[in-house]
Amino acid sequence: MPKVLVSDPVDQAGLDILSQVAQVDVNTSLSPEELVAAIGDYDALMIRSGTKVTKAVIDAGQNLKIIGRAGVGVDNVDVPEATRRGIVVVNSPEGNTIAAAEHALAMMMSMSRYIPSADRSVKSGEWKRKDFTGVEIYKKTLGVVGLGKIGSHVATVARAMGMKLLAYDPFISAERAEQLGCRLVELDLLFREADYITLHLPKTPETTHLVNEEALATMKPTVRIINCARGGIIDEAALAKALREGTIGGAALDVYESEPLGDSELRELDKAIILTPHLGASTEEAQVNVAIDVAEQIRDVLLGLPARSAVNIPGLRPEVMQKLRPYLQLAETLGNLVGQLAGGRVQELTVRLQGDIAGGDTQPIMVAALKGLLSHALQERVNYVNASIEAKERGIHVIETRDADIRDYTGSLNLSAKGSLGEHSVTGVLLGGSEIRVTDIDEFPINVPPTQHMLFTLHRDMPGIIGKIGSLLGSFNVNIASMQVGRKIVRGDAVMALSLDDPLPEGILDEILKVPGIRDAYTVNL
Numbered sequence: 259m260p261k262v263l264v265s266d267p268v269d270q271a272g273l274d275i276l277s278q279v280a281q282v283d284v285n286t287s288l289s290p291e292e293l294v295a296a297i298g299d300y301d302a303l304m305i306r307s308g309t310k311v312t313k314a315v316i317d318a319g320q321n322l323k324i325i326g327r328a329g330v331g332v333d334n335v336d337v338p339e340a341t342r343r344g345i346v347v348v349n350s351p352e353g354n355t356i357a358a359a360e361h362a363l364a365m366m367m368s369m370s371r372y373i374p375s376a377d378r379s380v381k382s383g384e385w386k387r388k389d390f391t392g393v394e395i396y397k398k399t400l401g402v403v404g405l406g407k408i409g410s411h412v413a414t415v416a417r418a419m420g421m422k423l424l425a426y427d428p429f430i431s432a433e434r435a436e437q438l439g440c441r442l443v444e445l446d447l448l449f450r451e452a453d454y455i456t457l458h459l460p461k462t463p464e465t466t467h468l469v470n471e472e473a474l475a476t477m478k479p480t481v482r483i484i485n486c487a488r489g490g491i492i493d494e495a496a497l498a499k500a501l502r503e504g505t506i507g508g509a510a511l512d513v514y515e516s517e518p519l520g521d522s523e524l525r526e527l528d529k530a531i532i533l534t535p536h537l538g539a540s541t542e543e544a545q546v547n548v549a550i551d552v553a554e555q556i557r558d559v560l561l562g563l564p565a566r567s568a569v570n571i572p573g574l575r576p577e578v579m580q581k582l583r584p585y586l587q588l589a590e591t592l593g594n595l596v597g598q599l600a601g602g603r604v605q606e607l608t609v610r611l612q613g614d615i616a617g618g619d620t621q622p623i624m625v626a627a628l629k630g631l632l633s634h635a636l637q638e639r640v641n642y643v644n645a646s647i648e649a650k651e652r653g654i655h656v657i658e659t660r661d662a663d664i665r666d667y668t669g670s671l672n673l674s675a676k677g678s679l680g681e682h683s684v685t686g687v688l689l690g691g692s693e694i695r696v697t698d699i700d701e702f703p704i705n706v707p708p709t710q711h712m713l714f715t716l717h718r719d720m721p722g723i724i725g726k727i728g729s730l731l732g733s734f735n736v737n738i739a740s741m742q743v744g745r746k747i748v749r750g751d752a753v754m755a756l757s758l759d760d761p762l763p764e765g766i767l768d769e770i771l772k773v774p775g776i777r778d779a780y781t782v783n784l
């Protein structure tokens with residue numbers, strides 16, 4: 259019988275499901291070292307946010323087949339390492355949506371009426387009504403940053419309570435925002451105009467310290483900020499300073515840069531801030547939902563069946579997967595590339611399948627293309643199972659065309675996307691059946707392998723321009739791994755594709771755009 263270790267508290271409903279197929283051991287007090295020592299015996303691990311599944315745990319988990327996160331965020335799991343080891347990582351993308359949204363709304367209401375401090379005051383024997391005069395949320399402006407599942411529910415309820423809604427989400431269409439009663443605006447406008455700001459976006463390198471000292475300085479002095487998403491999206495030191503100096507009205511945090519929250523000045527701010535210990539998902543209903551959702555997936559995987567919400571591998575039959583894997587990788591890479599070139603907020607994606615890719619079941623390839631397209635926005639939250647639904651919810655119109663005739667390559671895939679930076683297209687092929695090559699960008703012929711950090715320019719084909727870009731990158735200590743130029747006619751327009759060893763530092767794109775002859779420049783991180 260397989261063995262499952264449950265190392266965080268999860269609802270009994272989940273344990274009952276696991277017990278149908280496995281020996282279940284619940285041990286919620288393991289230290290990191292004890293977990294490493296114990297995990298070797300287990301086929302599956304079920305966790306919430308408390309357990310950190312590090313590389314050391316994965317290395318020691320020689321029998322591990324699946325890690326189940328009873329919740330949304332898998333930032334406490336080393337997913338790339340699990341993927342490398344072929345361990346399925348599953349989560350429950352929707353099981354705690356309502357709980358987290360309601361926690362954010364509860365924070366907003368409690369903050370507006372000083373409920374926690376008023377409660378403390380009465381319990382200490384005081385009766386101070388004047389100190390706790392609050393504000394109404396009715397007719398106030400709520401800025402929702404991240405209009406995904408949780409942000410959408412917060413917006414819906416806040417609207418019903420008479421609030422005006424602004425939203426910022428670079429990957430959501432204006433139509434979708436409008437359906438939710440939100441005006442989609444740029445982030446700086448939202449920061450300037452909102453009376454309340456609530457964060458519902460993932461923590462990524464781009465969103466880390468999104469709310470920093472400069473951003474706080476642009477906000478209304480009465481603004482109240484809520485973070486029930488992830489710690490670190492707000493710069494805690496800058497927030498504490500703004501609250502101490504009274505340059506903002508208040509804050510309510512459920513998540514922290516480091517959890518559990520240690521010795522922090524946030525604890526000393528009393529009336530100006532509400533702090534909860536990562537309780538967003540802690541409702542009876544959500545805990546039943548996520549426990550069942552994840553336990554069912556662990557059971558299925560242990561029985562050799564696919565998981566429905568795997569964050570790292572497609573939920574397809576193994577034999578189909580085996581055959582399609584290189585094409586799926588091609589489609590995903592091109593989707594990611596074209597999505598970044600098109601600049602997010604994509605309204606339309608056209609996928610043209612040419613040659614042998616056009617035969618057979620093309621649906622997984624379409625899904626892989628969408629997964630790639632959305633992956634920059636949604637990170638590990640988008641998978642092969644939910645990519646189509648996520649695209650639909652974002653109002654992305656998907657067009658598929660097929661042409662089975664074989665042209666220059668036995669099979670090629672062309673993706674064009676219309677997004678906030680206009681329409682862009684990329685074509686790619688598989689060399690030797692597995693090596694990806696990008697063979698054109700915006701119909702300019704090139705031949706480059708996709709790499710982690712890339713720079714693309716559209717420029718006038720004239721002497722000296724390549725050297726100037728090379729020196730500019732050199733002056734920023736960016737090493738070029740490979741470079742390709744494609745043009746249609748001599749001294750017309752040309753495209754340059756550079757694979758870089760290092761990420762582009764901030765500000766360099768502006769410098770590149772100043773080089774005479776450069777018409778446009780794009781960075782892409784794959």
Ligand SMILES: NC(=O)C1=CN([C@@H]2O[C@H](COP(=O)(O)OP(=O)(O)OC[C@H]3O[C@@H](n4cnc5c(N)ncnc54)[C@H](O)[C@@H]3O)[C@@H](O)[C@H]2O)C=CC1
Pocket residue numbers: 330331351354355358403404405406407408409426427428429430458459460461464465486487488512513536537538539540635636639
């Ligand atoms: N406090 C708690 O206990 C819980 C926290 N969470 C956290 O809440 C957050 C939201 O979760 P869901 O709504 O389920 O995720 P979701 O994936 O449905 O929505 C996230 C949204 O953020 C948007 N986004 C991505 N990058 C952005 C950027 N740079 N600026 C603005 N928007 C951006 C995406 O387009 C997407 O619409 C996540 O960080 C999740 O980990 C989720 C459940 C419980």
Ligand SMILES: O=C(O)CCC(=O)C(=O)O
Pocket residue numbers: 306307328329330331332354536537538539540
């Ligand atoms: O398991 C928990 O309580 C945390 C929930 C959470 O943050 C998530 O689902 O992303």
